[in-house]
Amino acid sequence: MSAYLRKYNIMRTIPILNIKTENQTTKTITFNDKLCSRAKPGQFIMLWIPRVDEIPLSIMNSQKGEVSVTVKAVGSATNSLNSMKKGQNIGVRGPFGNWFSTRSNKCLLIGGGVGIVPLYFLLKKIVGDDKQITFINGAKTENELLFMSSIKILCKNQTILSTTEDGSYGYKGIITESLTKILRQEKFDIIYACGPESMMRNVFDIAELYKIPLEASLERLMRCGIGLCGSCVIGQYRVCRDGPIFNSKQLRKIQDEFGFSRLDFNGKKIPI
Ligand SMILES: Cc1cc2nc3c(=O)[nH]c(=O)nc-3n(C[C@H](O)[C@H](O)[C@H](O)COP(=O)(O)OP(=O)(O)OC[C@H]3O[C@@H](n4cnc5c(N)ncnc54)[C@H](O)[C@@H]3O)c2cc1C
Numbered sequence: 001m002s003a004y005l006r007k008y009n010i011m012r013t014i015p016i017l018n019i020k021t022e023n024q025t026t027k028t029i030t031f032n033d034k035l036c037s038r039a040k041p042g043q044f045i046m047l048w049i050p051r052v053d054e055i056p057l058s059i060m061n062s063q064k065g066e067v068s069v070t071v072k073a074v075g076s077a078t079n080s081l082n083s084m085k086k087g088q089n090i091g092v093r094g095p096f097g098n099w100f101s102t103r104s105n106k107c108l109l110i111g112g113g114v115g116i117v118p119l120y121f122l123l124k125k126i127v128g129d130d131k132q133i134t135f136i137n138g139a140k141t142e143n144e145l146l147f148m149s150s151i152k153i154l155c156k157n158q159t160i161l162s163t164t165e166d167g168s169y170g171y172k173g174i175i176t177e178s179l180t181k182i183l184r185q186e187k188f189d190i191i192y193a194c195g196p197e198s199m200m201r202n203v204f205d206i207a208e209l210y211k212i213p214l215e216a217s218l219e220r221l222m223r224c225g226i227g228l229c230g231s232c233v234i235g236q237y238r239v240c241r242d243g244p245i246f247n248s249k250q251l252r253k254i255q256d257e258f259g260f261s262r263l264d265f266n267g268k269k270i271p272i
């Protein structure tokens with residue numbers, strides 16, 4: 001085990017400092033952790049909910065020793081985490097994985113649903129860097145568009161394109177329609193994406209068509225988070241160790257699986 005993992009893989013038991021309700025299903029949980037407060041946008045933690053499970057979560061913010069994750073309740077672990085109270089203990093390992101590059105000048109960020117979490121962290125880090133940013137967010141309905149008021153403040157001199165499937169806010173339709181629309185008019189140096197895998201697969205195909213480099217944050221079931229157990233395998237990669245951020249060149253190598261199949265809890269390949 002590398003020196004990095006020896007240090008960062010140790011579980012720290014930490015009380016929850018603050019909980020913010022984002023909408024009916026989603027909460028932001030904040031805690032103090034020195035190691036995670038150095039995390040870069042795109043990295044994730046393994047968060048242990050006592051007596052329930054340990055799950056991977058992207059870091060939403062880290063500053064001055066405080067770290068936040070934003071969690072959508074979809075199953076037993078996420079529901080249990082979102083019903084915890086301030087002061088109760090969680091366990092944290094990490095941060096793990098790689099992060100988004102930040103060299104490009106004209107950037108397009110596209111996030112669907114709770115997939116916006118790592119992109120919001122990225123936005124906060126790059127927005128003051130004299131970059132030209134277009135932020136596309138999408139969800140089924142208005143109250144699922146996360147962090148809207150803060151994004152509006154951060155992007156006051158940038159472009160925000162919001163999409164809802166029911167038309168309750170912004171453009172009515174699916175998020176990739178907004179992407180195609182803007183790419184017909186403008187060229188970008190890079191696209192950063194996170195969201196449901198079918199959405200990201202469409203973003204990949206569109207980015208290939210317009211010959212724009214892509215960095216996408218992938219999700220797979222994770223157990224160890226450090227490249228040992230194999231539960232997060234996609235093609236030749238382990239998402240926890242080689243990702244979660246994959247660039248266009250890597251995504252081309254896993255084209256047959258990306259957007260189409262994943263391993264279930266028993267290691268069986270199932271359709272997405
Ligand atoms: C690197 C990474 C970062 C993530 N960041 C976030 C985040 O910032 N916020 C957030 O809310 N969620 C995030 N997730 C997803 C989160 O880990 C899962 O929602 C959680 O593990 C589900 O656990 P559960 O016990 O509540 O649900 P389960 O009962 O385990 O599953 C409920 C449903 O979700 C599916 N599911 C479970 N885990 C995953 C997964 N890892 N990827 C895709 N589908 C899954 C199951 O197949 C099932 O259909 C991230 C996942 C990864 C791999």
Ligand code: FES
Pocket residue numbers: 221222223224225226227228229230231232233238239240241
């Ligand atoms: S979660 Fe174990 S190898 Fe990736």
